[in-house]
Amino acid sequence: MNFCSNTNNVLFFSSIEAISDDIWLSLEINDNLYFNRNFLKAIEKNHSEIQFSYIILLDKSKNPIAFSSIQIVDFYIDEIKNDLEFIIRKIKNIGRKLHIFNNDKPLKLLISGNTFVSGEHGIFIKDNQDKKVIIKELAKAILHYSNENKDLKIDAFLIKDFINESLFITDELKDYNYHPFLVEPNMKMMLPENWQNFDDYLAAMKTKFRVKARKAITQSKDLKIEKVTIENIEKLLPEMTLLYKKVASNADFNLGDFNLNTYKNLKETLGEKYILQVYWLNDKIVGFMSGIINQKSLDAHFVGIDYQLNREYAIYQKMLYDYIQIAINQKLSSVNFGRTASEIKSSVGAEPQDLTMYLRHKKSIKNKILKLFLLKIQPTPFHQKFPFKEINVTHEN
Known part of the structure; x- marks a missing residue:
C-alpha cells in the first residue's frame, strides 16, 4: 500500500x-x-x-x-x-x-x-x-x-x-x-578528450600493458557479443542469472542479491542509456555485462562470468576493455568500474576512489x-598498476 x-x-x-x-x-x-x-x-x-x-x-x-x-x-x-x-x-x-x-x-x-x-x-x-x-x-x-x-x-x-x-x-x-x-574503493578511470577511438587508448599505454591488452583481445576473439534487447531478454535471463550468482557468491561483501528481472524494466524505460550485452562462446553464454550512462560517465553495473572459461578466453578482461571502448565511442568523460577486482581494473587504467x-x-x-x-574492517589491499606512459589531460567530471 x-x-x-x-x-x-x-x-x-x-x-x-x-x-x-x-x-x-x-x-x-x-x-x-x-x-x-x-x-x-x-x-x-x-x-x-x-x-x-x-x-x-x-x-x-x-x-x-x-x-x-x-x-x-x-x-x-x-x-x-x-x-x-x-x-x-x-x-x-x-x-x-x-x-x-x-x-x-x-x-x-x-x-x-x-x-x-x-x-x-x-x-x-x-x-x-x-x-x-x-x-x-x-x-x-x-x-x-x-x-x-x-x-x-x-x-x-x-x-x-x-x-x-x-x-x-x-x-x-x-x-x-x-x-x-x-x-x-570505487575504481574510476578518466578519459582524455583526445581519445577518439580504442586505438588511441592502446597507444597511450606503456608497452607491457598494451601487449597484455592485445593478448586478451586475441584470447577473446572467439567470443561473440549480442546486445540484450526487449525482444530477446526473456530468453537470455536464465543463463545470465546463473552467471551472476557465480560472481555474487565470490564477493567479499554484499548487502543484497540483485534480481536480474530488473533489467527488463531498465531497458524498457532507459533504453540506450542502459548498456546490456551477453558474450557467447559457440552456443553457450559465458558472460554478460551491464552499465548505465549517467550524465558524462559510464558506470559498470553487474556482470556474470563463467569462471571455468575465464582464464582461457579472457572474458572479464574483454568486458573491461568493452566498457572503455563504449565510453570512448559515446564521448564520455569517465568510466566507474565499481568495487571488487581492484588490481585488474587498475591494470586497464582505473584508479581507486x-x-x-x-x-x-x-x-x-x-x-x-x-x-x-x-x-578492524579495512578494504582489501591491492597492488595499484599504472598502465599509461604519461598523465593525460582529462575531462572535468
Whole structure:
C-alpha cells in the first residue's frame, strides 16, 4: 500500500509511485538517472524481500530540498568474506559474545543509499542548500522513521557511500553516533578528450600493458557479443542469472542479491542509456555485462562470468576493455568500474576512489562496541598498476 506521512519538515513515502510529479519537479534532480523515478521504480518492483521507503526533506516554506531512498534489509554477518579471514572471524566471534550479532537471526539494517549501486547515489540535495544541516536533518528523520515503525525492529542504520571530498559534510553524522568506516574503493578511470577511438587508448599505454591488452583481445576473439534487447531478454535471463550468482557468491561483501528481472524494466524505460550485452562462446553464454550512462560517465553495473572459461578466453578482461571502448565511442568523460577486482581494473587504467560508509547501532551500548568492530574492517589491499606512459589531460567530471 502506498502512503505518505508528514512530520514537521519531513515527508515519508512507502513507494516511488506515492511521490507526486510536483515534488520531483520541485527537487530539480534533472538528468541524474540514479534519481530517475523509472530507475528507482525498477529496483523497488523487483526486490520484494526489501522494504523500500523514501524521505523528502522540506525547507521552512515546505518546498522539497532533499531526497533519500531507504531500504531495509536482513544482513547476515557470516556473509562478510575477506582476505583477512582469520581477523574477520575473530571479530564476528567477539561480536556474538557481546551480543552485537545474534547466532540465529540477521541484523535488521536500514540503509540510506542505493543497495545495488556504489557511490553517492542515494541522497540528493538541491543546489544552494547547507549540506551539513541537511545531513543532520536526514539523521534525525531516519531515527524518527525507526521509532515510528517499531514493528520493523530495526537494529542498525547505514548511510552510504561518500567520496573523500564529501567527508567534511558527512562527518557531521558523528554527532549522531554514527561511525565511519572505509569499504572497497570505487575504481574510476578518466578519459582524455583526445581519445577518439580504442586505438588511441592502446597507444597511450606503456608497452607491457598494451601487449597484455592485445593478448586478451586475441584470447577473446572467439567470443561473440549480442546486445540484450526487449525482444530477446526473456530468453537470455536464465543463463545470465546463473552467471551472476557465480560472481555474487565470490564477493567479499554484499548487502543484497540483485534480481536480474530488473533489467527488463531498465531497458524498457532507459533504453540506450542502459548498456546490456551477453558474450557467447559457440552456443553457450559465458558472460554478460551491464552499465548505465549517467550524465558524462559510464558506470559498470553487474556482470556474470563463467569462471571455468575465464582464464582461457579472457572474458572479464574483454568486458573491461568493452566498457572503455563504449565510453570512448559515446564521448564520455569517465568510466566507474565499481568495487571488487581492484588490481585488474587498475591494470586497464582505473584508479581507486575511497568510499566511506557510516554505521550506527540503535542501542547505545552496542553502538560503542560496534565502533571497535569497525576499526578492524579495512578494504582489501591491492597492488595499484599504472598502465599509461604519461598523465593525460582529462575531462572535468
